[in-house]
Amino acid sequence: xxxxxxxxxxxxxxxxxxxxxxxxxxxxxxxxxxxxxxxxxxxxxxxxxxxxxxxxxxxxxxxxxxxxxxxxxxxxxxxxxxxxxxxxxxxxxxxxxxxxxxxxxxxxxxxxxxxxxxxxxxxxxxxxxxxxxxxxxxxxxxxxxxxxxxxxxxxxxxxxxxxxxxxxxxxxxxxxxxxxxxxxxxxxxxxxxxxxxxxxxxxxxxxxxxxxxxxxxxxxxxxxxxxxxxxxxxxxxxxxxxxxxxxxxxxxxxxxxxxxxxxxxxxxxxxxxxxxxxxxxxxxxxxxxxxxxxxxxxxxxxxxxxxxxxxx
Amino acid sequence: xxxxxxxxxxxxxxxxxxxxxxxxxxxxxxxxxxxxxxxxxxxxxxxxxxxxxxxxxxxxxxxxxxxxxxxxxxxxxxxxxxxxxxxxxxxxxxxxxxxxxxxxxxxxxxxxxxxxxxxxxxxxxxxxxxxxxxxxxxxxxxx
Numbered sequence: 001x002x003x004x005x006x007x008x009x010x011x012x013x014x015x016x017x018x019x020x021x022x023x024x025x026x027x028x029x030x031x032x033x034x035x036x037x038x039x040x041x042x043x044x045x046x047x048x049x050x051x052x053x054x055x056x057x058x059x060x061x062x063x064x065x066x067x068x069x070x071x072x073x074x075x076x077x078x079x080x081x082x083x084x085x086x087x088x089x090x091x092x093x094x095x096x097x098x099x100x101x102x103x104x105x106x107x108x109x110x111x112x113x114x115x116x117x118x119x120x121x122x123x124x125x126x127x128x129x130x131x132x133x134x135x136x137x138x139x140x141x142x143x144x145x146x147x148x149x150x151x152x153x154x155x156x157x158x159x160x161x162x163x164x165x166x167x168x169x170x171x172x173x174x175x176x177x178x179x180x181x182x183x184x185x186x187x188x189x190x191x192x193x194x195x196x197x198x199x200x201x202x203x204x205x206x207x208x209x210x211x212x213x214x215x216x217x218x219x220x221x222x223x224x225x226x227x228x229x230x231x232x233x234x235x236x237x238x239x240x241x242x243x244x245x246x247x248x249x250x251x252x253x254x255x256x257x258x259x260x261x262x263x264x265x266x267x268x269x270x271x272x273x274x275x276x277x278x279x280x281x282x283x284x285x286x287x288x289x290x291x292x293x294x295x296x297x298x299x300x301x302x303x304x305x306x307x308x309x310x311x312x
Numbered sequence: 313x314x315x316x317x318x319x320x321x322x323x324x325x326x327x328x329x330x331x332x333x334x335x336x337x338x339x340x341x342x343x344x345x346x347x348x349x350x351x352x353x354x355x356x357x358x359x360x361x362x363x364x365x366x367x368x369x370x371x372x373x374x375x376x377x378x379x380x381x382x383x384x385x386x387x388x389x390x391x392x393x394x395x396x397x398x399x400x401x402x403x404x405x406x407x408x409x410x411x412x413x414x415x416x417x418x419x420x421x422x423x424x425x426x427x428x429x430x431x432x433x434x435x436x437x438x439x440x441x442x443x444x445x446x447x448x449x450x451x452x453x454x455x
Contacts (some may be wrong), residue, residue: 030452062371086426106418107418107419108416108447108448109444109446110422110445130446130447195449
């Protein structure tokens, strides 16, 4: 039962609960009109303590497509927060006005605190470099739809694997499904942290290999998940120049990729996927953004418990 | 060899890691005690090589959880009529609230001070705790 629950950490929901959300999202995609009034009279509050246009618009669009309304702030200087109001007091007040809240905050754990003081469901829309669970839901729904399954997959994750929170969440989430294999592609400086290797991969007996060069492994992938490699993350310029091209996906590298591989990216991209790749049918990152809205629609319906008459 | 008499009634905290006795002494604010207290440092121990000990000649309430966080390997002996009537081995608690604080500057607890500092045990053998909010992991030896 997801009604009344919060979503703070991508692992808050069981595999079965995620399945419920994904099935509902697929129903919405098939028959969006059937869902366009389920949230009539409901209000979503968007509490954005730091700007994130993409995530906010995705949530707002999700609620509007369900017939609900949206209120909130998207920069704290224009709100009571500027007067020094605590997260706890803000959420208690907002709980009086809205039925469900989405919160993005630069401090790690702020959405958790909000959920402790809230009478309405709270969704974490990103807390610093910590968690961004609806991105993980987006990634999983996209894989499920485009590959038809969440198991038996070889998933290449390329770029900044050290600091990228979406990468860590994706690894944890996909490790819960059977027989997935990971190929982790990054420069030495940006390798996956040891604690993720130990706590997630080795503990779960998950098959993984690490490689510095995308072109050496791209031919074995079902999914290529690209992330940005930031110049400032490198210790020296020499390494950056030596390796940077390896982390830019272009048409040349795509020639070596399997015909049914899909390319995903949490967006926004900077230069890690060349624009020439966009026209390749395997480039699925904009579809992924659309699925992100659908999965947020399903999540809102489940947490509000207004999907109950929808058939399984 | 230094000799300190046994106590009639009170508490002997034994098997304290050498160098840690003063932390427990300070935590229990024993410098303000109006009863006899002995802090013994670097006592020889067949098991530990060197150890610290604290003898307290009074039945005081001690927070075993907090002492276990300072040094999980200690033994707390309860003494009555010069005999040990109970030996207590602190076990690391699953949850610790408002004893240790999160030092992560990115954690929400660093910005808003009404939030209880809560930690959950992740690895007993290493004495590792995870902050409830930011997931930062701390070893007791670092705190």
